[in-house]
Amino acid sequence: MQVIHVVQGEHAIHDHPDVVLTTVLGSCVSACIMDLDRGIGGMNHFLLPDAGPGGPDIRHAAAAMEVLVNGLMRRGAARGRLRAKLFGGARMMAGLPDIGQRNADAARRFLQDEGIPLIASDLCGTQARRIRFWPVVGRVQVHLLGEARIAVREQPKRHPAGDVELF
Template identity: 85%
Template sequence: MIREPGSTVIHVVQGEHAISDVPDVVLTTVLGSCVSACIMDPERRIGGLNHFLLPDAGPGGPDIRYAAAAMEVLVNGLMRRGAVRSHLRAKLFGGARMMAGLPDIGQRNADAARRFLQDEGIPLIASDLCGSQARRIRFWPTIGRVQLHLLGEARVPVREQPMPQRGGDVELF
């Protein structure tokens, strides 16, 4: 936990979530192809943020690194802390395509999060998903405010070309 003047900042890393009803708490995370849901109950003034890595559940049962488990854990945690399910509202962020030429995990993460919200009847009121830029988000869970900062555009990986050999020498770079 990092302290800033006048607020408590909680950084949420991959496979984790945080919930708060304390007005001076700010939840933060940095996202590439991962997705975070900021879900809040504006009437009870409580909210939470998760950070999941992959769209589909792996072997071995529920794992909060995967979309459905991460979303369910966050929603259930909010309700245990006093949120009312019918009051919940969501904002989604992340899902960038970070490496050209590889499968688009970010798009699949975004689709999985949207599908969960739709299946659970939780309105999606804002989102910034996909594209090719990483994001840093800051979420004030009691008021539902999100600050988004784009971090830079993903680049196509450079393919190294072998250096020409001269005589019996090999040039290293």
Template identity: 50%
Template sequence: MNFHREKLVNVIQGDFVISEDSEAILTTVLGSCIAVCLYDKTRGIGGMNHFLLPFREGAGGENVRYGAYAMELLINGMLKEGADRARLEAKYFGGGNMIGSLQNIGCSNAEFARQFLSDEGIPCLAESTGGTQARRIRFWPTTGRVKQLLVAGSAAPTEPPKPIVAPEPILDDITLF
């Protein structure tokens, strides 16, 4: 029996990886984060990033955990390795609402990815965002193929907000003149 061993490359939060290895599979797990899979099929090269928040103003925003910086690094890294900007195609995933009581960070991340790709003129051929489940992504960077697995029962249970109850008035036997 002939077994083919996969070359899995894990892309962690706040990181990106570029590969032209036809046996490599870039993989990550996402909740409210976004992973953008970018590739040039003709050149046979692709990359994936994994960002936590859309952007941050100032020098602190120059960190891969922010989408604006992560996208610039991914695009420029691919161009440096020989990808042609006119042939770049994208797919992106994640942006789940993992904790219902917090602001919807996932939705903001997904909207950022959509707008950034549009502004850069990079066509997005597929996306899967939103919901309350985590996603396990596998990306074959040389072909652009992506496989997504939704992780069952991954969202944190949310409690309904507690009603605001006005305190009972304090009644005293004091008479004011």
């Protein structure tokens, strides 16, 4: 198995069945977008919800999402078959602006505006996450990292070890 780590401001696209894409997220968000009929998928990792005065930058939600979608289509994915899963957006520090929530909202808004169905997500809360994504089959494994720092109102259902499998 080949593991490709996607860091902040980057993305990766693959169509080989032995590849897994990984990342670690705090307030950042990753979109895992795939065309399962074509057997291709990709992951991005963005830091901020809005572009700054310098214009589009792949560290920001809209640019990162656009680059991923366009890259998938250049490699043979069909726009109408794209499906998305979103992860991250944690509130890592109480008392500071909730960038994680804003990142999550920006990613959801992009998908809605582009007509790409969101089929699974694990967003917000207070814990960092390690994501593993098998792009050819669309499988995602989420592992929570560390302890919660502020109260969480709602928790998704998890396996006893803190992992979530999203197929």
